[in-house]
Amino acid sequence: MTAEAPDAPLKLALISRRYPPLIGGAERVLGYLAEALAREGADVSVLTSAVGEAAAAPAREEIRARGGRLVVHRLPTSPLRFVGTWLYMRNLANWLRSNPVDLAYVSMLKHDAHAALGVAARRGFPVVLRPEGAGDTGDIAWQARGNFGGRIARRCKDADAYVAISKPVRDELTAAGYDGARIHDLPNGVPIPIRPWQRRPDWRDAPRASFVGRLAPEKDLPTLLSAWPIVRESFPTARLVLVGEGPERPALARLAAGLGLGAEAFAMPGATGDVESELRASDLFVLPSSEEGMSIALLEAMALGVPAVASAIPGNRRLVVDFKHGRLAPPGDAGALARTIVEQWSNFDRAFHMTRAARGRVEQQYAIRAVARRHLQLFRELIARKRSG
């Protein structure tokens, strides 16, 4: 027992093998959540692996958070497969054994969940698991084919609760035999920037559309590139900027050259730590993905209040009602995407109106502060239940 008084700060371990400075939607979500939990007064220890860019970051980093405390522990691992996983799991278990916590919250139903549940079985703290996705790239699919996936899946069924960020995640958990009564629907949250996006006075001189995210196949960026020459028939100075990094970069560069998109029309400046500034300098946010669970990039664009065009796939439809919070275009159709982008810019007053509705929706449903409070409420209930036996 660490927290005696009901209002003593909760000691939480937030466990995720990937965490900022690694760049990606899921990593950003966890970063926001960890900070918001700390701001609500919790004592948060993030346990992650010193992998990739994170290897250069300090092994223990205290992040300023008004209200509570947020410390990131980057546990030693190895770049070698199997060995790296084994080292990370061992270090994770050791940390949990020597640092008592009130509750562990684990991102993904993989090795980290297995390690945390192993320690929890002896120490008696509740464990909450959080799948980060559904479908082919989701956690349940991974359990079906990954190494030791079956063993991990069996142990994951012992967790005290599951957080489902979307309905498909909940449905997959239920279908895989997880206890429906222990599944709690809590969406992803994003911070709401204080100043909303404003229209640039001279936007018409060179309207800029931006995509923010990984340059990955499921983002269907070739459709967006193919749409660009069509957009430029109506807006000859229009620029397209892909903010992010990823495996598709060479193919996209080749495609842009093939489409005759020069530097004045197209750019891939790489990843950035300051998405907000990129969006403020943009006149449109475009998300042409063929697959999304709940896009953090889209949520962030909506929270800032920048005009948006997204592909009409289920994940985006959950966030954007066409003509209300932004525009939807049929996926995989460059002509239709170009038309929708041109419509947004041709009716820019109407597009602006939608941005404020989008911001209002995110404020109401996906503000990180409210999401963090709902997490803490769940955590307190689970801790109380565990202690009362």
Next chain:
Amino acid sequence: MLKVLQLIPTLDRSGAEKQMVMLAAGLPRDRFRVEAAALTRSGPLEADLAAAGVPTTTIGKRLKVDPFALRRLTRFLKAGRFDVVQTWIFAANAYGRVAARRAGVPVVVTAEMAVDLWKGPIERFVDRKLATYSDKLVGNSRAVVDFYAGLGVPADRLEMIHSGVADDPPPAVDPAAVRVEIGFPRDAKLALFVGRLAPQKRVADLLKVLDLLQHVQPDLRTAIVGDGPLRGSLEKLARQLELTDRVRFLGHRDDVPRLMAAADVVTLPSEYEGLPNVVLEAMIQAKPVVATAAPGTTEVVVDGVTGALAPVGSLPLLARGLRDLIRDPRRAAALGAAGRERALAEFRADAMVARFADLYERLAAAKGLAPAPAPTTG
């Protein structure tokens, strides 16, 4: 001749206070002798009362719970030998009713001017306890009467008397000069908000509406008159929304009728109201009103006839109401004229005064106080 006291917390220039002064000044002198008392402190309206020949006393309550003030008030009521005491606003309603009972005042009337959703369990308990201390609880709108009926005030103690608005001739103004004076372009369209900057008024919604309208109605400017606990945060929000060119916070002003005369439209985005004075004043000046369909407001503004109503918190509909009226001055003028007609028909100050005078005499007669015949002259 009945001796009447009007008891109110302050004599600030605010909604209930103005109604009180209108009533005190308007009660016919051949039937009533009228005095006024401020429970907490006096204020600018004391001069208006003096001009109407109404003597004013200040009790000087200092603390939230102030037994000394209660004793002073009781003594004052005893010494004054009032036939009728009418109390206004929560503090005076609480202190006034207790003191009047202790002093043995025959007729006690309590005025409630708002659907007071702010009232917590303590205030509601006090109201319920004291409900039987007054002979009548008078609400200034149906919404207010329903609210107090819901709190458990018996139906036979409830009465509804609409607030009144005086038909003073509107001040002569040069609208362009007023705009320039408050820092706006002389040809700007001007929307006016007047009220306390408190959560009840939802002025943040108005700012978000102005953010929404910044491109479709770039000539719209808004003056926000009034002060209150949210002023700082509202001014900050206006800066964050980059509205500083388009919105002016004018603070408290003594020339509201003049500002109103210069405005194109008056707006009120409140959560709840009693019977909003500012709307009545707008209507008597033939200004169209864009407001939320808040309890109280809906009894004054007729949607599509004297102005536009949007559901509370519905920013797009509020924005549309403002935009449509700003863009169509002819329609705005027609709605304004209909508003003036309605105010003259339904919310006349002299009708309000006559109904209170009648109520006092009815209640006094029921207590066996035959109003003494007016002294005949000549």
